Amino acid sequence: IRARRVVEGETAALAAEHGKRRDFDAMQRAIDTMQSLADRNVMPLEGDRAFHVAIVEASGNAVLIETVQGFWDSRKGPLFTRLGGYFETVISWRRAIAEHQLIRDAIVARDPAAARAAMHAHMDKSHQRFSASWRRAKVT
Template identity: 80%
Template sequence: MPLQSIEPRRLYRQIADQLRALISQGEFGAGAGARLPAERDLARQLGVSRPSVREALIALEVEGWVEVRTGSGVYVQDRAQRTAEPVAATEWGPLELIRARRVVEGETAALAATLGRRKDVDAMTRAIALMQDLADRNVMPLDGDRAFHLAIVDACDNAVLAETVQGFWDSRNGPIFTRLGGYFETVQSWRRAIAEHHAIRDAIAAQDAVGARAAMHEHMDKSHMRFSASWRRAKRAA
C-alpha cells in the first residue's frame, strides 16, 4: 500500500492515522522492532513538512505504537509490553502551536509595549528571576515561563487575549508536547530562552512596540528550531 499525499488539515493526526494503518498492515516490516523510514523520507513521500511528521511520530510514541531511539531511528513497538497514553483528537501539535503563538504573542508583546505600565514590567522581571532561579537549581523553569507570558498579555487589558494566551501555554501540559519536550528541553536550552525573554522585556520596558514584536518573533522562531533539531542532538527521554 503506497503512501498517499495529505491534505493540509490537522496534519499530524492525518499522518499518524496513515502511519498507524501502515504499521498494522506490516508495510514497514514484520512486527515489533521494524524500523520506519527516516523523518525526511516520510515527509517527502507524504508531501508534508518534517515538523508535521515529527508531531505525528511523537503522537504514535505516546500511544504506544512506536519507540523513538535518539541517534538510531523510530521503531515499531510491541504494544503488549507498553501502556499507551491516549492522545485527544483535539490536541494541538506542539510545533504548529508555536507558530500560532508567534502570530498572537508577537502582537501582545507590541501591545504591552504601548499599553503596559511599570507594574507589568515588574511582573515580567519577577518571572524572569523565577526562571533563572529554577534553572540555577537544574529545574525546568516552566512556572516562570508561564508567569512571563501571562504578564505580557495582562498588560494588554484584554480578557479574550488573556484567555487565548493562557490556553496556548497550558496546552504544553498535553502528552505530545510533554514527550517532545522530554527529548529537546534541557536546562541549557532554557538558559538560551531566558536570554530571549530578557530581550522581550527590555523592548517592552522601552515602549518599543516594533522591537517587542520582533523579539517575541525571534523567541518563537528559536523555540521552533529547538524542537525541530536533529534527533542526534536530542537527549534520551527519561
C-alpha cells in the same frame, strides 16, 4: 509555535503600548524565577508561563489573555509533557531566558516594533531548537 508567534508578537507590542510598572515588574519576577530554577537544573516552565501571561495581561485584551492561556493549557497534555522532557535542556532554557530579557527590555522601552520583533525572534529560535532536537531524535 507558529500560532503563538502570531498572537504573542502582537501581545508584546500591545504590552509596550499599554503596560504598567506592575506588569513590567511581573515580567522581571518571572525571568528571575526562570533563572533561579535553571540555576538549580530545574526546567523553568513555571517562570516561562508567568512571563508570557504577564505580557498578555499587560496588553489589556481579554480575548488575547484567554487565547494565550489556552496555548499554555495545551502544554499540560501528556504528549507535550513527554516531548518537552525529551527536547528541553537547561542549556536551551538559558538561551530562552536571555531572549525573554530582550523581550522585556523592548516592552519596558515602550517600543512596540522592537517588542514584536523580539518575541518573533524568540518564537523562531524556540522553533529552531525544537526542530533540531526532533531531527536528532529521529536519527538516534
